[in-house]
Amino acid sequence: MGIQDIIQGKKQWRAHMARVKALPPDYQIVYKEMQRYFFKVGPVDLPDGPLLPGIVDFFEEGAAAGRGVLELVGQDVAAFCDDLIKDSPTYADIYQESVSGKPGAAGK
Template identity: 40%
Template sequence: MSFQEMRDGKKEWRILQAAVKTLPKDYYIVYREIQKYFFKIGVTDTQVFRELLEIFEDGVLREVDILQVTGRDIAAFSDSLLRQDDLCEK
């Protein structure tokens, strides 16, 4: 990975995280917990986090509760997102 690619990646990550901070509190908390889970299992692909943000932003626009977006089993929601992106070996 070149220096330019690393710099661009960091810039993209900062922009993504700034957008996450604009989510309502309940969405923000769940996003951060999913993010921690992804980091624990080694997921670092920015695309996954971008998709998660898009799903959450859609829920905010539709004015639905966060649990209507994720369901009560947030871990299962997270795993299904990874399977959808073929990033989880299950």
């Protein structure tokens, strides 16, 4: 990863966060909680994947339609997040494999 990649990544992140800040306040709160949850749970492809930008797209559409954020995600935001990443490998999964002693996990 070169310096240009780092600069480009920062530009993309800042543009992404500008989109989040343009959302209504209740959407921003839920997005930040979801983001915190994802950083904690750790889908492996989170930094480069389409998950966070996809959530912003989804929220922008919901806000434009005049719907409340909890109408979109439901009352249990963590369950909504879990559904989004249910088929994605997480760092927690990788860790569980390494401590369980499954074949091939020790070399990772």
